[in-house]
Amino acid sequence: MSDFNILLEPGVFPRLLNGLWVTVWIAGVSVLLSIPVGLVTGWLMTAKSRTIRAIMRVYLDFIRIMPQLALLFIAFYGLARLWNWNLDATGACVLVFVLWGGAELGDLVRGAIQSIPAIQTESAYVLGLTGPQTFARVVLPQAIRRLLPASVNLATRIVKTTSLAVLLGVVELIKVGQQIIDANRFQYPSGTLWIYGVIFLMYFIVCWPLSVVARYLEKEWATA
Amino acid sequence: MTEQQFRGLEVRDLVKKYPKAERNVFDGISFDVPKGQVLVIVGPSGSGKSTLLRTVAGLEPIQGGTIALDGDVLETGKPGTEKAGRSKRPSALRTRIGMVFQSYDLFPNKTVLGNITMAPVLVQKRKKADVEAEAMALLERVGLADRADAKPHELSGGQRQRVAICRALILHPEVLLLDEITAALDPEMVREVLDVVLDLADDGQTMLIVTHEMQFARAVADRIVMIEDGRIVERSTDPDEFFAHPKTERAREFLHTFEFERRRKHEDGEPIREFEDVD
Amino acid sequence: MDWSFIGHYAPFFVTGALMTLTISVFGIALAIVVGAVCAAIETARIPVLRQIVRVYVEISRNTPLLVQLYFLYFGLPKLGFVWSAEACAIIGLAFLGGSYMAEAMRAGVEAVPVVQRENAVMLGFSRLQTVVHVVVPQAASTALPGIVANVIFLIKESSVVSAIALADVMYMTKDLIGMYYSTYESLFLLIVTYLIILLPISIVGSWLERKFNYERL
Numbered sequence: 001m002s003d004f005n006i007l008l009e010p011g012v013f014p015r016l017l018n019g020l021w022v023t024v025w026i027a028g029v030s031v032l033l034s035i036p037v038g039l040v041t042g043w044l045m046t047a048k049s050r051t052i053r054a055i056m057r058v059y060l061d062f063i064r065i066m067p068q069l070a071l072l073f074i075a076f077y078g079l080a081r082l083w084n085w086n087l088d089a090t091g092a093c094v095l096v097f098v099l100w101g102g103a104e105l106g107d108l109v110r111g112a113i114q115s116i117p118a119i120q121t122e123s124a125y126v127l128g129l130t131g132p133q134t135f136a137r138v139v140l141p142q143a144i145r146r147l148l149p150a151s152v153n154l155a156t157r158i159v160k161t162t163s164l165a166v167l168l169g170v171v172e173l174i175k176v177g178q179q180i181i182d183a184n185r186f187q188y189p190s191g192t193l194w195i196y197g198v199i200f201l202m203y204f205i206v207c208w209p210l211s212v213v214a215r216y217l218e219k220e221w222a223t224a
Numbered sequence: 225m226t227e228q229q230f231r232g233l234e235v236r237d238l239v240k241k242y243p244k245a246e247r248n249v250f251d252g253i254s255f256d257v258p259k260g261q262v263l264v265i266v267g268p269s270g271s272g273k274s275t276l277l278r279t280v281a282g283l284e285p286i287q288g289g290t291i292a293l294d295g296d297v298l299e300t301g302k303p304g305t306e307k308a309g310r311s312k313r314p315s316a317l318r319t320r321i322g323m324v325f326q327s328y329d330l331f332p333n334k335t336v337l338g339n340i341t342m343a344p345v346l347v348q349k350r351k352k353a354d355v356e357a358e359a360m361a362l363l364e365r366v367g368l369a370d371r372a373d374a375k376p377h378e379l380s381g382g383q384r385q386r387v388a389i390c391r392a393l394i395l396h397p398e399v400l401l402l403d404e405i406t407a408a409l410d411p412e413m414v415r416e417v418l419d420v421v422l423d424l425a426d427d428g429q430t431m432l433i434v435t436h437e438m439q440f441a442r443a444v445a446d447r448i449v450m451i452e453d454g455r456i457v458e459r460s461t462d463p464d465e466f467f468a469h470p471k472t473e474r475a476r477e478f479l480h481t482f483e484f485e486r487r488r489k490h491e492d493g494e495p496i497r498e499f500e501d502v503d
Numbered sequence: 504m505d506w507s508f509i510g511h512y513a514p515f516f517v518t519g520a521l522m523t524l525t526i527s528v529f530g531i532a533l534a535i536v537v538g539a540v541c542a543a544i545e546t547a548r549i550p551v552l553r554q555i556v557r558v559y560v561e562i563s564r565n566t567p568l569l570v571q572l573y574f575l576y577f578g579l580p581k582l583g584f585v586w587s588a589e590a591c592a593i594i595g596l597a598f599l600g601g602s603y604m605a606e607a608m609r610a611g612v613e614a615v616p617v618v619q620r621e622n623a624v625m626l627g628f629s630r631l632q633t634v635v636h637v638v639v640p641q642a643a644s645t646a647l648p649g650i651v652a653n654v655i656f657l658i659k660e661s662s663v664v665s666a667i668a669l670a671d672v673m674y675m676t677k678d679l680i681g682m683y684y685s686t687y688e689s690l691f692l693l694i695v696t697y698l699i700i701l702l703p704i705s706i707v708g709s710w711l712e713r714k715f716n717y718e719r720l
Contacts, residue, residue, distance in 0.1 A: 332717035
């Protein structure tokens with residue numbers, strides 16, 4: 001149990017932090033890129049054309065029903081070959097997360113817009129507001145309130161899903177941990193426990209504040 | 225010498241306080257509902273009418289006074305119980321008092337018949353066949369016999385409320401408490417429910433009713449009590465007299481809130497109905 | 504696309520699917536039990552246990568299943584707890600799933616209007632009778648969509664058990680791609696297998712939700 005000292009070995013912690021950074025970076029980029037994708041998807045899902053909505057529905061349902069790992073495999077082994085992309089593991093991860101995150105976000109956007117009671121837009125109409133004015137001042141603020149807590153939750157899920165990147169070979173937090181364990185196998189036989197413990201803790205430290213924020217937003221902005 | 229046992233509901237010196245509140249909700253309220261009679265409680269919102277009913281029901285604790293039914297003490301208030309939840313009356317005592325609430329929620333997973341027969345079978349351990357027969361008779365009485373197998377969500381609010389009344393009645397409560405049972409209903413459905421209550425009054429069901437349907441109150445009541453701020457402002461054993469000529473200023477002001485009139489009038493009292501600039 | 508390959512190797516995917524389903528079924532069943540216990544503790548407001556449940560829920564929802572599995576499979580043996588890969592997978596799924604189930608069930612119980620309980624009181628029901636005949640049926644009806652969603656979610660999450668060498672669908676896919684370079688065929692089988700597993704469950708789930716939705720209009 002004194003193998004706790006593996007954590008104090010020079011270079012271990014910095015390497016772990018580096019791995020954490022890779023994880024956070026992948027998640028962050030994915031979250032940022034999925035915002036425009038999500039907004040466009042959401043907007044398309046409220047489109048007038050039935051064909052567009054049907055296509056969007058199929059896309060959304062497929063991405064949501066397939067396990068993320070399966071999507072990663074498809075992107076990494078399949079799509080890259082199909083379209084001759086030079087897609088490395090990290091790229092495949094970001095691609096999948098953006099498409100998946102965008103699909104989920106799009107559904108949230110659609111839900112938020114549709115959940116605003118017609119009475120709101122009707123009241124705006126009766127008060128003489130124009131279409132764009134109604135959207136900007138009535139629909140958007142309320143949509144954002146409904147949207148944000150769930151979106152922060154989605155961000156948390158994306159962070160957790162980046163853990164799958166290790167299975168594609170990406171050198172992120174878990175991979176780094178495994179490398180450290182392997183390198184110190186003889187010196188610290190139960191280092192496994194401590195390293196995975198720290199990795200566990202690091203994920204928690206990143207995700208938990210996001211959950212807390214999401215819950216706080218939900219309470220603050222709860223619609224009566 | 226045998227003492228004449230009072231038959232009916234007796235509430236004596238009821239004291240109730242909410243935790244952290246400055247004043248008591250009730251400071252020693254007393255009233256009786258003789259067996260077979262109907263007492264109607266009226267008063268402005270927030271006066272404590274529903275709370276009074278709920279304490280009689282045992283849903284809220286009291287910190288002083290007694291509640292007795294036919295001489296049996298149901299509850300004695302104890303200080304320090306402000307935060308206690310519902311009183312822990314045994315099942316047998318609870319079924320002596322029935323209650324119908326303002327929200328006409330029935331058990332959504334059971335049919336109308338199932339809703340009514342649940343308690344007698346589970347609690348009073350009566351035979352299912354007998355209970356079902358009685359339930360059908362009750363439904364017949366309120367005009368819903370053909371809906372016995374319907375689910376609550378298929379019924380209107382008024383219909384659900386009538387079922388709720390049957391559900392309470394089948395336990396043969398000695399006193400029935402009705403807490404603004406039509407306040408949440410659409411106007412067309414209020415009548416069908418109140419007709420049932422009038423029927424019950426004619427049959428001699430002892431009832432304690434909170435309502436703001438004034439004409440109904442006048443018709444159904446044998447006694448009236450008006451409450452404001454947790455105090456009885458006026459009481460009367462002659463409802464017609466109370467509504468026509470209330471004795472206290474507060475009662476008069478309260479009843480006046482139900483009367484409307486146009487303000488601009490001619491000298492003879494008729495409202496002005498002709499206007500110069502109208503097209 | 505080499506269709507004969509697909510015909511030849513489909514059985515592998517069937518085996519993989521069976522592994523996925525086995526792990527999922529046990530994991531989900533255990534998760535439901537854990538969830539029910541946690542929800543009961545939270546709604547009954549039992550003092551110390553309640554806080555423990557809260558901590559458990561926060562931890563299990565803010566860490567990835569993969570890390571939980573690695574911890575169970577590689578870490579715990581160092582403390583003397585050596586379990587088979589299957590056991591680790593089921594425990595991991597139950598650990599993660601339990602908190603999601605607990606949240607869904609708790610929401611279900613809290614959605615039952617207080618008036619329903621008061622009605623039960625006035626009708627003379629005992630506490631146990633109120634819980635069994637009034638609270639649980641209504642809570643279950645409200646919680647069902649959440650529970651169904653969680654079931655689907657957990658089956659998807661089980662796709663990571665290939666990481667601890669369990670021969671599930673993902674494992675088969677990786678294996679075959681590695682061995683035969685049959686990327687498109689393997690991916691095709693991968694997609695089809697998961698669709699065959701998840702689509703029916705989704706449909707059955709929707710049917711169940713509709714059947715037990717007492718408010719259906």
